[in-house]
Amino acid sequence: MFGRLAAKQVPNKEYAVVPGKVNPDLQRERKKCTFDTLELTHFLDGGVEKYKDRKERENFFLSDPELMDDVPPELMSHEDQYRNGLKKACYLFKKLKELRENGGTIDNYRQLLGGSLGSAILKDGNPLALHYVMFIPTLMGQGTPDQCAYWIEKAWDCRVIGTYAQTELGHGTFIRGLETTATYNPKTQQFFLNSPTLTSYKWWPGGLGQTANYAVVVAQLYTKGECHGIHPFIVQLRDEKTHRPMPGVIVGEIGPKLGMNATNNGFLAFKQVPIPRNQMLMKNAQVLPDGTYVKSPSNKLTYGTMMFVRVVIVQDMASYLAKAVTIAVRYSAVRRQSEMVPGQSEPQIMDYLTQMYKLFPYIATVYALKFSAQWLWNMYNDVTAKIDAGDLELLPELHSIACCLKAVSTADTATAIETCRLSCGGHGYMACSNLPTTYGNVTAASTYEGENTVMLLQTARALMKAYAKAQAGEQLSPTVEYLNRNRKFRPWSNTVDSIVEGFKQIAAGKVAACALSLQRGVESGLSSEEAWNRASVQLVDAAEAHCRAFITDRHLDMVRNGMNELSPALREVMAQLCDLYCVFWALKRTGDFLQFCGIRGEDVQNLQDYQNELLVQIRPNAVGLVDSFDLRDEIIGSALGSYDGQVYERLLQSAMLSPLNAKPVHDSYGASLSALLRAKY
Numbered sequence: 213m214f215g216r217l218a219a220k221q222v223p224n225k226e227y228a229v230v231p232g233k234v235n236p237d238l239q240r241e242r243k244k245c246t247f248d249t250l251e252l253t254h255f256l257d258g259g260v261e262k263y264k265d266r267k268e269r270e271n272f273f274l275s276d277p278e279l280m281d282d283v284p285p286e287l288m289s290h291e292d293q294y295r296n297g298l299k300k301a302c303y304l305f306k307k308l309k310e311l312r313e314n315g316g317t318i319d320n321y322r323q324l325l326g327g328s329l330g331s332a333i334l335k336d337g338n339p340l341a342l343h344y345v346m347f348i349p350t351l352m353g354q355g356t357p358d359q360c361a362y363w364i365e366k367a368w369d370c371r372v373i374g375t376y377a378q379t380e381l382g383h384g385t386f387i388r389g390l391e392t393t394a395t396y397n398p399k400t401q402q403f404f405l406n407s408p409t410l411t412s413y414k415w416w417p418g419g420l421g422q423t424a425n426y427a428v429v430v431a432q433l434y435t436k437g438e439c440h441g442i443h444p445f446i447v448q449l450r451d452e453k454t455h456r457p458m459p460g461v462i463v464g465e466i467g468p469k470l471g472m473n474a475t476n477n478g479f480l481a482f483k484q485v486p487i488p489r490n491q492m493l494m495k496n497a498q499v500l501p502d503g504t505y506v507k508s509p510s511n512k513l514t515y516g517t518m519m520f521v522r523v524v525i526v527q528d529m530a531s532y533l534a535k536a537v538t539i540a541v542r543y544s545a546v547r548r549q550s551e552m553v554p555g556q557s558e559p560q561i562m563d564y565l566t567q568m569y570k571l572f573p574y575i576a577t578v579y580a581l582k583f584s585a586q587w588l589w590n591m592y593n594d595v596t597a598k599i600d601a602g603d604l605e606l607l608p609e610l611h612s613i614a615c616c617l618k619a620v621s622t623a624d625t626a627t628a629i630e631t632c633r634l635s636c637g638g639h640g641y642m643a644c645s646n647l648p649t650t651y652g653n654v655t656a657a658s659t660y661e662g663e664n665t666v667m668l669l670q671t672a673r674a675l676m677k678a679y680a681k682a683q684a685g686e687q688l689s690p691t692v693e694y695l696n697r698n699r700k701f702r703p704w705s706n707t708v709d710s711i712v713e714g715f716k717q718i719a720a721g722k723v724a725a726c727a728l729s730l731q732r733g734v735e736s737g738l739s740s741e742e743a744w745n746r747a748s749v750q751l752v753d754a755a756e757a758h759c760r761a762f763i764t765d766r767h768l769d770m771v772r773n774g775m776n777e778l779s780p781a782l783r784e785v786m787a788q789l790c791d792l793y794c795v796f797w798a799l800k801r802t803g804d805f806l807q808f809c810g811i812r813g814e815d816v817q818n819l820q821d822y823q824n825e826l827l828v829q830i831r832p833n834a835v836g837l838v839d840s841f842d843l844r845d846e847i848i849g850s851a852l853g854s855y856d857g858q859v860y861e862r863l864l865q866s867a868m869l870s871p872l873n874a875k876p877v878h879d880s881y882g883a884s885l886s887a888l889l890r891a892k893y
């Protein structure tokens with residue numbers, strides 16, 4: 213493994229990090245806060261009991277030195293990143309078991325992964341993540357009771373470790389086009405898995421490289437000479453004792469990536485690999501022993517695990533963003549630069565309105581995403597319970613709203629984290645700020661589990677259907693109710709209610725414009741598919757507008773109806789954040805408001821003034837707001853964002869970890885530089 217780096221001492225002892233010393237600017241900021249930060253933390257946790265559970269859990273994991281890195285992962289080789297990630301992931305499993313046996317409150321490993329705790333322990337990814345996030349959920353969601361009974365316990369106990377192998381070199385988005393085949397032979401009662409082309413190689417699954425010994429493989433099912441489309445199969449990839457690849461299985465790792473370098477993403481191919489009939493997951497569709505195919509009530513049920521992960525991603529985005537914005541806000545309170553008034557002392561950079569504008573809307577975004585994520589999670593649970601009882605009616609609506617929320621939450625969070633990085637100037641570019649790694653983790657989510665443009669087009673498809681229903685006077689489901697053709701939008705009134713209503717009006721206008729474009733396209737002689745492609749830029753835009761309308765509506769509803777038990781001081785700050793989120797997006801979409809909501813130039817000026825006012829109102833509470841996220845320093849993992857604000861001391865300390873600083877003269881001097889310096893040209 214990597215050698216323990218002998219960290220060099222900081223050059224001057226007085227510049228070392230001093231335990232307990234807090235930067236005076238941060239102390240002043242904390243005194244200014246107008247609300248009780250603990251009250252907000254309790255609210256975020258969902259009550260005092262849950263707060264206590266979380267604290268206990270964090271203490272249990274984060275006080276264990278085995279789970280802390282001696283060396284930051286960015287200083288490790290690709291191979292050591294994997295070794296380190298795997299070692300910690302396995303240790304974490306043992307600790308989790310210990311916690312559960314002692315009556316701990318975390319019921320599964322998945323809860324550890326997406327949240328801030330998981331990303332603190334396994335900063336650059338977890339090779340066991342897919343086992344918990346997709347392999348086990350697929351067994352649970354797609355297995356028959358017998359299959360669940362056989363596999364799930366083994367999987368929970370990590371006696372088998374799996375991944376979810378769907379994407380291929382040639383196809384990620386268009387899953388109906390996957391090329392891996394599973395052909396049933398009734399004589400042997402086996403499926404034979406085969407990879408007929410290079411493009412059919414599975415590519416990307418997390419943990420597939422060297423970790424998993426099983427996988428759910430998504431393959432085209434052939435039986436009695438007929439193809440029935442893609443289905444999930446449990447396939448053994450490696451020997452349970454030796455861990456060597458099974459005969460006919462070609463497997464490996466795909467190499468370094470922009471981020472998530474410990475996740476051990478892999479490739480996989482099969483040469484006619486046999487598996488028994490009962491390893492097709494048969495809750496929805498079945499193949500009988502004689503090869504007869506029994507159809508699923510809906511072939512979209514095979515897509516259930518993706519839906520589940522899309523729902524979870526929206527929650528994860530709020531966690532990642534809370535971390536990034538905590539780093540940037542604390543740093544902005546400590547950092548002083550330039551002169552606002554000539555001759556006066558340098559202000560905290562957070563006193564510049566442009567800096568407030570970079571940061572505060574993203575504090576608000578944490579709440580906006582959190583409230584939408586909570587709603588989506590509840591809806592997901594309701595709909596899956598109904599599906600289990602045979603009622604599939606709400607599935608399309610869940611799919612439509614999950615797709616756009618997944619796309620908008622990941623895209624917004626990636627932009628927000630990049631803005632946080634920029635707001636920290638040069639130091640934000642340092643790996644030790646933890647902003648680059650956080651960005652790497654988050655930007656991946658714009659691609660995985662459904663590429664964002666493609667997800668928005670799925671929502672747009674549902675919106676077009678809803679629009680047609682509205683035109684026909686049919687009843688609409690709640691998330692698209694605003695498309696009702698008889699709906700009268702209220703006139704503009706310079707209030708946050710008006711903005712939220714305005715977003716619905718914009719979405720309705722854009723949806724109608726798309727329908728018109730599609731109709732005109734077809735009338736001009738295009739096929740419906742060609743017309744769809746011609747309208748697709750507009751369609752993506754309409755889906756985003758629909759999602760923004762949903763998010764602002766949820767946020768306002770929570771502030772109005774979900775915070776009654778909070779103190780007036782805290783409710784006031786929560787209302788300011790909600791207003792800021794709405795005004796920020798209204799100003800980003802001024803053109804839309806002018807086009808669809810009948811606002812005038814002076815209304816835009818009013819919005820601008822209101823945004824400035826909100827930024828100034830939030831300013832004294834900025835540090836209090838991020839403190840309320842209550843993220844421990846181990847979770848923040850940043851020289852810029854620790855609670856004590858010893859920013860410069862930590863930067864210097866972290867530079868001393870660089871192996872290049874281990875000796876006063878680096879070996880490379882003798883190997884190349886000395887010759888260059890002495891050469892006579």
Ligand SMILES: CCC/C=C/C(=O)SCCNC(=O)CCNC(=O)[C@H](O)C(C)(C)COP(=O)([O-])OP(=O)([O-])OC[C@H]1O[C@@H](n2cnc3c(N)ncnc32)[C@H](O)[C@@H]1OP(=O)([O-])[O-]
Nearest residue numbers: 378384385386387388512515518519607611660661662673
């Ligand atoms: C930590 C994480 C690590 C990462 C892991 C991964 O990335 S794993 C890999 C992750 N990979 C991905 O995420 C791959 C992304 N790709 C996909 O999910 C699919 O290929 C697709 C949804 C884009 C199209 O699928 P398609 O060509 O089969 O469909 P179509 O467009 O022809 O529409 C037909 C109808 O089906 C409907 N419908 C569709 N999906 C659902 C659903 N889930 N539920 C309900 N309904 C659904 C749709 O609304 C439409 O309804 P309509 O209008 O007829 O009433």
Ligand SMILES: Cc1cc2nc3c(=O)[nH]c(=O)nc-3n(C[C@H](O)[C@H](O)[C@H](O)COP(=O)(O)OP(=O)(O)OC[C@H]3O[C@@H](n4cnc5c(N)ncnc54)[C@H](O)[C@@H]3O)c2cc1C
Nearest residue numbers: 376377378379383384385416417418656660661662663665
């Ligand atoms: C970090 C990471 C982890 C992953 N983990 C897993 C895993 O564990 N298991 C697994 O099976 N997969 C995994 N994936 C794969 C992931 O799900 C796919 O990369 C994703 O679904 C996108 O598919 P693609 O790569 O084929 O992109 P493409 O579909 O090729 O996208 C390329 C471009 O084409 C555009 N495009 C494609 N289709 C359309 C369309 N119909 N209309 C308009 N534009 C279109 C897209 O918008 C995009 O701009 C992972 C990917 C990443 C990055």
